[in-house]
Amino acid sequence: MKRLRRPLAAVLYVIFGAAVLLPSSKVSADDEFFDGKTITYIVATKPGGGYDTYGRLIAKYLEKHLPGARVIVKNVPGAGHIIGTNQLYHAKPDGLTIGSFNTGLIYAQLLKREGIRFDLRQMSWIGKAASEPRVLVVGIDSGIASIQDLQRAADPVRLASSGIGTSSHNETALLGHALGLNVKIIPGYGGTEGEMGIMRGEVAGTLGSYSSLRPFVDNGFGRMVLRVGGDSGAIGSVPTVRDLVSDNDGRAIAALIESQTELGRLTAGPPGIPSDRLALLRGAYEKALSDADLRQQANRLSIPIDPLFGEAVAANVGLALTQPPASVALLASVMNADAATTSVKADLLEVTAKGKRIRFHERGKTVVSKVSGSRTRVFIAGRADDRANLKKGMTCRIKYLAGGDNEARLIDCGD
Amino acid sequence: MSIETDIYLASLIALLGSPMLLALIVAAIPIGMFFGAVPGLGGKLGIALLIPFVFGMEPLHGAVFLVAMHAVVHTGGSIPSILFGIPGTGPDAATVVDGYPMAQKGQAGRALGASLGASGIGGVIGAMALALLLPVLRPVVLSFGPAEFFLLAILGVTFIAALSGDSLVKGLIVGCFGLVLATIGMDPMTGVARFTFGQLFLWEGIDVITAVLALFAIPEMIALGARGGSVSAVSKDIANYGLRDVIEGIFDVGRHWWLTLRTSIIGALVGVVPGLGGEAASWLCYGHAVQSSKTPERFGKGAVEGVIAPETANNSKEGGALLPTLFFGIPGSSGMVLLLGAFVTLGIQPGPQLILYHLDLVWTLVWALVLANVIAVAMFLGIARWVGLLVFVRGGLLVPLIFVFAITGSYLSSGNWKSLIVLFLLGFLGYGLKRFDWPRPPFVIGLVLGGIAEESLHKALAIWGPAFLLRPQSLILLSMVAASIVFYVWRRRTARNAHDD
Numbered sequence: 001m002k003r004l005r006r007p008l009a010a011v012l013y014v015i016f017g018a019a020v021l022l023p024s025s026k027v028s029a030d031d032e033f034f035d036g037k038t039i040t041y042i043v044a045t046k047p048g049g050g051y052d053t054y055g056r057l058i059a060k061y062l063e064k065h066l067p068g069a070r071v072i073v074k075n076v077p078g079a080g081h082i083i084g085t086n087q088l089y090h091a092k093p094d095g096l097t098i099g100s101f102n103t104g105l106i107y108a109q110l111l112k113r114e115g116i117r118f119d120l121r122q123m124s125w126i127g128k129a130a131s132e133p134r135v136l137v138v139g140i141d142s143g144i145a146s147i148q149d150l151q152r153a154a155d156p157v158r159l160a161s162s163g164i165g166t167s168s169h170n171e172t173a174l175l176g177h178a179l180g181l182n183v184k185i186i187p188g189y190g191g192t193e194g195e196m197g198i199m200r201g202e203v204a205g206t207l208g209s210y211s212s213l214r215p216f217v218d219n220g221f222g223r224m225v226l227r228v229g230g231d232s233g234a235i236g237s238v239p240t241v242r243d244l245v246s247d248n249d250g251r252a253i254a255a256l257i258e259s260q261t262e263l264g265r266l267t268a269g270p271p272g273i274p275s276d277r278l279a280l281l282r283g284a285y286e287k288a289l290s291d292a293d294l295r296q297q298a299n300r301l302s303i304p305i306d307p308l309f310g311e312a313v314a315a316n317v318g319l320a321l322t323q324p325p326a327s328v329a330l331l332a333s334v335m336n337a338d339a340a341t342t343s344v345k346a347d348l349l350e351v352t353a354k355g356k357r358i359r360f361h362e363r364g365k366t367v368v369s370k371v372s373g374s375r376t377r378v379f380i381a382g383r384a385d386d387r388a389n390l391k392k393g394m395t396c397r398i399k400y401l402a403g404g405d406n407e408a409r410l411i412d413c414g415d
Numbered sequence: 416m417s418i419e420t421d422i423y424l425a426s427l428i429a430l431l432g433s434p435m436l437l438a439l440i441v442a443a444i445p446i447g448m449f450f451g452a453v454p455g456l457g458g459k460l461g462i463a464l465l466i467p468f469v470f471g472m473e474p475l476h477g478a479v480f481l482v483a484m485h486a487v488v489h490t491g492g493s494i495p496s497i498l499f500g501i502p503g504t505g506p507d508a509a510t511v512v513d514g515y516p517m518a519q520k521g522q523a524g525r526a527l528g529a530s531l532g533a534s535g536i537g538g539v540i541g542a543m544a545l546a547l548l549l550p551v552l553r554p555v556v557l558s559f560g561p562a563e564f565f566l567l568a569i570l571g572v573t574f575i576a577a578l579s580g581d582s583l584v585k586g587l588i589v590g591c592f593g594l595v596l597a598t599i600g601m602d603p604m605t606g607v608a609r610f611t612f613g614q615l616f617l618w619e620g621i622d623v624i625t626a627v628l629a630l631f632a633i634p635e636m637i638a639l640g641a642r643g644g645s646v647s648a649v650s651k652d653i654a655n656y657g658l659r660d661v662i663e664g665i666f667d668v669g670r671h672w673w674l675t676l677r678t679s680i681i682g683a684l685v686g687v688v689p690g691l692g693g694e695a696a697s698w699l700c701y702g703h704a705v706q707s708s709k710t711p712e713r714f715g716k717g718a719v720e721g722v723i724a725p726e727t728a729n730n731s732k733e734g735g736a737l738l739p740t741l742f743f744g745i746p747g748s749s750g751m752v753l754l755l756g757a758f759v760t761l762g763i764q765p766g767p768q769l770i771l772y773h774l775d776l777v778w779t780l781v782w783a784l785v786l787a788n789v790i791a792v793a794m795f796l797g798i799a800r801w802v803g804l805l806v807f808v809r810g811g812l813l814v815p816l817i818f819v820f821a822i823t824g825s826y827l828s829s830g831n832w833k834s835l836i837v838l839f840l841l842g843f844l845g846y847g848l849k850r851f852d853w854p855r856p857p858f859v860i861g862l863v864l865g866g867i868a869e870e871s872l873h874k875a876l877a878i879w880g881p882a883f884l885l886r887p888q889s890l891i892l893l894s895m896v897a898a899s900i901v902f903y904v905w906r907r908r909t910a911r912n913a914h915d916d
Contacts, residue, residue, distance in 0.1 A: 046830055047463045053756075077830040079615040080601070086615070114608065115615050158878060163603025186877045188603045188870050191752070192745045199743070200560045202878050215744045219766035302759050374607070 033095070033277055035068030041267075042091075042099030044084025046077040050303070054129055054265045055100050057297060061288035066280070080166070081105060082115050089118035091270045095277035098126060098269040103260055104167030106320050110328055112384065113165065114374075121321050122271035124278050125314040127285045131306040132264035133230025134171060134257065135238065137213050137222040138205035139198040147179065147225045147239060156184035160194035160203040163187045171257055172207045174331070175226070175241060178250040198222060210235060211304060228254070229261030252327050259320040263313065264306075282310040325382035332377040333399055333410040343399045348392055348413075355387030358408070360398060369398065370405040379412040387411075423546075426778035430786065436479050440783060443484035444791050448491025450484075451503045454632075455624055455824025458488035458504070462753040474761040475776060481757055482737070482780050483787035485750055486538055489729035490791050493530040497722070498523060498805050499817050500635035501628060501824070506729045508627040509697040512856050513714060513721025515635065520717050527799050528664020529719050530726045531792050533675060536668060537727030538788030540679035541686065541734025542781050548687065548738065556739055559688040561874035562883040566892035568868035571695060573899045574702025575857040578714075583907075586857045589848065593861020596621055597869070604873045616831040623694060624828035625838050626862055632821045633842030634849040639810045661799040665792075667719045674704060674720055675727055682728030686735025693750075694863040696732040697725035702860075706902060715854070734784055741765050741777060 039062070043055040056073050063071040076084035081102040091097035109120055136159075138144040150157055161169035164187050176183045189197050194206035195216050205222070206213075210230060216222050227238040241254045267285060269278070288294060289307040298305045308316075323331070344367075346360040355378075359368050371378070371387045378385050380394070390396075396413035400406050430436055450461035461484055469477035492503030497514035510530060517526035548555060572590065579586020599610040600620030611617040639645075668675050678700040685696040704724035705714045714721050733750075740751040744765040758765055769777055795802075805813075825838045848855050875883040883889060 047460065052463075075830060079618040082618075083615045083831070115618075163601075164606030165601070166603075184877075186874055188874050190603065195745055196739075196743075197560070199745075200557045202560050202874075215764070215766060219744055221743075 032068065034066045034280060037068075037096060038070045038072060039066070039095075040091075040097045040099075041071055041073050042084050042088045042097065043073055043075050044077065044081035044088075044099065044101040045075065047075050051081075051100055051102070051265070053301060053303060057294060057301070057303070058100075058129060058267060058285070058288060061291050061294045062281075062284050064291070065284040065287040079115055080108075082108070082113075086115075086117045088268070089123065089270050093124070093270045093272035093274075095269065095273045095281060098267060098281065100265060100267050102167070103132075103263045103266055104170070106260065106263075106317070107167060107170045107331075108165075109321060110323060111332060119271075121318055123317075124269040124271060124273040125310065125317060126267045126269060126278070126281050127289065127307060127309040128263050128267070128313050129265035129289060129307055130304050131229060131262055132209045132211065133235060133261050134207055134228040135210045135213055135217075135224045135230075135235065136172075136175070136205060136207045136226040137198070137217060137224055139201065139222055140220060141201065142198070142204040144204060144225065145223075147181075147244065150181040150183060150225070151179060153182040156182050157205070158203040159183050159185050160189035160197045160206040161185050161187050162190045162194075167260070168207055170331075171228075171260070174253045174257060175207065175228070177330075178241065178245050178253040179226075195221070228257045249330060252323075252330070256320060256323070256327075256331075259316055262308070263316055263320070266313065266317075285309060325379065328384075329377070329379050329382075329410065329412050332379075333412075342401075343397070345395070345397045348390060348394045348396060351390045351392050355390045358390060358398075358411070360396075367400070367406055369400045369408045371408050371411065376408045377410045379410075381414065422774055422778055426775050427782045429775075430479075430779055430782050435476065436779075436783070437786075439476055439480045440483040440787050441790060441794075443480050444487050444787060444794055447484035447487040447787075448494075448791065448795070451488035451491030451507075452494045453824070454495060454501050454503055454628060454820050455827035457624075457828070458485045458750045459753055460827070461485070461488065462750060462757060466753070466757050469757065469761065472761070474758075474763050475779060477761045478758060478763060478776070478780060479783045481754055482783050485754065486730065486733050486784050486787040487534075487791040488750075489726070489733075490531065490534040490538075490788070490795070492729070493534065493722075493726055494527070494802060495820070497526045497530060498802070499632070499813070499820075501632040501817060501821060502624070504693075505623045505627060506693040506697040506725070506732075508631060508694070508859055509701040509725035509856070510722055510729075511627075511631045512701070513716070513718050515631075516715070516717035517719070517722065522660070522717065524658075524660030524799065525664040525667065525719065526722050527795075527802065528661035529667045529722045530664070531661070531795055531799070532665035532668035533723040533726035534730045535788045535792040536675055537679045537682060538730035538734065539785050540676070540727070541683040541731030542784040542788075543734075544680065544683035544687075544731065545734045545738050545781055545784075546778075552687075552738060552742060555684075556687055556743070558888055561871040561878065562886060562889050563688075563892060564691060565868055565871035565875055566889060566896060567691065567695070567699075568864040568871065570892065570896050570899060571699050571702065571860055571864045572868070573896055573903070574699070574706065575860055576900070576903050578702060578705055578856045578860070579854050581712075582854075585853045589853055589855065590857035590861040593858040593863075594865040594868075595861075596626075597862050597865025600866075603870065614833065616829070616833045620866065621837060621841075621862065622825070622829040622834055623859075623863060625825040625834045626841055627859060628821045628825055629838045629841030630845035630848070630855050630858060632817060633838070634846040636814045636817050636821075637842075637846050638849065640814045643810055645807050645810055645813070658796070658799065661796060664719070668723055671720055671723055674707070675723055677707075678703065678724045678727045679731040682731035683735035685728070686732030687738050688735075691867065693729070693732060694859075695867070696728040698856075698860050698863065700724040700728035701856075706899065711906070715856075730788060734781075737780065737784070741769055741780070 041055055041059040043052050045051045059071040059073050063069060076087050085101045085105060088099040108116055159172055161172050169187055172185050186203055197203040198205060199221055217224055224238045227235050228241050245251050245254050286309045295305060344362045348358050348360055350359040356371055357368060358371055359366060378387050380389055394413040396411050398408055399410040400408040450456045450458055462481060469480055489504060489507060492507035493510050495501045495503045496507045496510040497518050500511050500515035502508040502511055514526045575586050575590035576583055599617055601608045601618040608618060681700050682696045685691050701724050704720045705711050736751050740746050740755055746752040746755045755765060822835060825834050
């Protein structure tokens with residue numbers, strides 16, 4: 001036995017040594033994974049806008065903090081950030097493609113907008129660079145002094161939005177519902193047209209990000225009557241939506257919009273990036289955004305920096321996207337509804353033509369309503385469903401546009 | 416009043432006396448003309464790319480540099496429009512319609528001169544309009560809302576008739592086709608994607624640069640390739656391409672001084688009102704030139720007024736667009752969006768305080784605009800002769816090169832390779848139209864103005880209901896639309912009578 005001990009010990013030493021040394025050499029190989037590689041940073045807009053500016057700044061400092069790596073910005077514009085995000089989502093998840101896109105795509109995913117081929121929950125989240133509190137600004141001559149004026153208005157007050165389906169429109173509709181505002185949203189005011197509309201007096205106000213509306217307010221053309229998100233220091237004494245909502249619906253809406261304001265200028269990669277490379281990217285991102293030079297550059301460009309990294313961002317995104325079905329239905333109805341819809345809870349008397357037409361009672365009269373394949377949202381037992389699955393006898397909450405063929409906007413059946 | 420006069424002059428003298436500022440302007444001009452001349456690049460990209468360079472500069476220097484660069488983009492954009500029938504930028508498409516035929520007739524030099532002179536004068540008048548409108552700025556800008564945009568777009572559409580050449584019916588069909596194609600895209604009023612065939616890249620609609628390249632550049636190159644020879648159908652010996660002819664062209668601007676003045680003012684006004692877009696200015700002025708001419712049948716075949724009108728508008732609208740950008744902090748055009756961002760990063764805060772506290776800065780920028788336009792003319796004169804020679808290059812060399820430019824331009828402008836499919840499809844359409852003598856400008860008008868018309872109509876109806884037509888500004892515009900139609904009908908009638916006699 002004694003004779004075997006030394007060779008055995010030697011073998012054990014070798015094995016032990018290998019077990020200790022080999023993994024560490026593997027780790028250092030991954031530390032240098034990005035050395036000599038080129039990372040593509042996809043920006044989902046054309047060059048020159050806010051996302052492009054943030055993207056290029058971050059790309060520059062990512063390069064600085066990933067020794068040996070090159071980071072190039074690639075603009076993939078179109079379809080309201082959807083083309084770029086689709087491309088990012090389906091890129092090879094080797095850590096060499098990351099990108100940035102509009103946080104408002106969370107709404108798009110919640111509402112299952114056409115054209116979306118990604119699931120934000122699955123993205124490899126790297127971080128976010130800024131917070132974007134929203135403010136509701138009204139014209140200085142509009143006669144509106146506070147949010148209560150909008151709640152008490154006798155006639156609908158006109159507010160401008162970029163367009164149906166955009167974040168500004170969604171959020172204006174949601175806030176209108178949450179706070180009981182008597183407003184009529186006029187879409188089509190993209191970019192700074194809303195501000196021009198306010199100055200011309202054709203609309204009374206608009207909802208937008210604080211950073212873009214601030215010059216308008218500072219120049220004396222408008223006043224802020226409501227904010228969502230943002231710490232009180234920066235936006236002074238403007239009332240926040242959280243203080244004004246009183247019911248569960250309102251609180252859910254406030255939470256959703258606030259999560260949007262928190263998650264500004266996101267950076268992410270496609271799902272499935274190996275965890276060690278993702279850790280490297282996250283680390284570099286954190287260093288980049290803490291870099292004093294970047295902060296200084298950002299100051300000169302007047303772009304605010306308020307970062308959050310890695311897992312925290314992933315958690316927030318997950319939360320924002322995990323809305324109970326009732327909330328999604330609420331969102332859908334609020335975002336698709338306009339003043340002309342009638343709301344009723346009724347049993348379906350008849351369902352014809354594979355769900356294209358339904359008949360129900362409303363206040364003593366029979367209504368035949370058209371169910372559109374694309375414009376009507378159908379929910380059965382809390383899940384989005386197809387109109388062909390509507391059955392006679394179901395009890396549903398129906399929102400429809402009275403007149404003409406009474407097209408339904410929302411059918412939410414409980415059975 | 417005397418204080419203001421002092422500021423006008425003081426800032427001019429300061430500008431002329433600063434070698435640094437003059438050097439910046441001189442440096443900015445070729446850059447701006449380059450971005451205009453290469454199809455698809457455009458002033459916006461120029462500003463976006465230059466922002467990092469101006470980053471460290473003194474605010475005034477940086478602002479002067481950018482303004483000067485942006486002022487001459489369309490001066491450069493007219494070069495390929497005239498020489499090859501390829502618009503350098505969207506608004507230069509209107510210059511192609513008469514500028515290219517002039518080159519084909521061997522009058523490239525004259526066309527270049529006319530365009531140059533028109534751009535220079537247009538830019539100067541636009542800058543002066545900026546100055547004169549200062550006191551009445553707010554009411555003027557604020558009186559143009561969706562209702563007025565709608566009626567202005569309709570006015571532009573009535574010009575389709577004037578631009579239809581011989582057959583009104585053909586023009587209307589082509590124009591309506593343009594209007595229909597304008598509906599392609601994600602409609603902001605309903606959130607529904609129209610005619611996109613499931614293609615995400617069509618959500619923003621048909622890219623105007625792609626359409627314009629497809630309708631004008633591609634057919635001309637196909638025709639040139641088929642015909643053989645060079646762009647100029649006239650041989651080098653008898654053609655006019657020397658410096659004398661360029662100067663002749665500049666004098667043409669003087670000969671048509673009344674038209675020049677009118678279109679400069681119209682262009683500046685269109686520029687002042689944010690929301691109409693750059694193409695609207697040049698097409699509205701082109702249409703106006705056709706309508707107001709005693710011999711409209713010359714247009715489309717090489718009438719020099721057809722070059723002067725859009726080119727003055729292109730440059731004067733920049734002066735106009737600077738107004739709301741500086742004073743409201745609200746950009747007057749998409750190029751101004753970037754300029755605004757650049758001003759902010761330079762530390763200049765646009766807004767009413769500029770009039771109150773920094774009037775000298777404003778005036779310096781106005782003069783920079785003027786100087787840039789004037790110096791550009793001088794610089795270009797130096798190289799015009801050689802530029803004009805390009806029309807004598809053999810078609811076989813030119814056609815493939817131009818195709819590459821057209822493809823690159825379309826891709827750069829839209830940011831998506833799929834727009835090349837649109838480019839070729841519309842290119843075939845354009846060739847068909849040319850082959851069978853159908854007019855093409857109405858298509859572009861329909862495409863450009865259709866979107867504005869529809870969106871403005873919806874907004875106006877949502878805000879005022881059908882009663883929006885009864886507002887005073889609307890009634891004025893309505894009468895202009897009616898006058899435009901009546902004028903056209905009357906002209907056709909008298910022409911026909913003269914013909915029958």
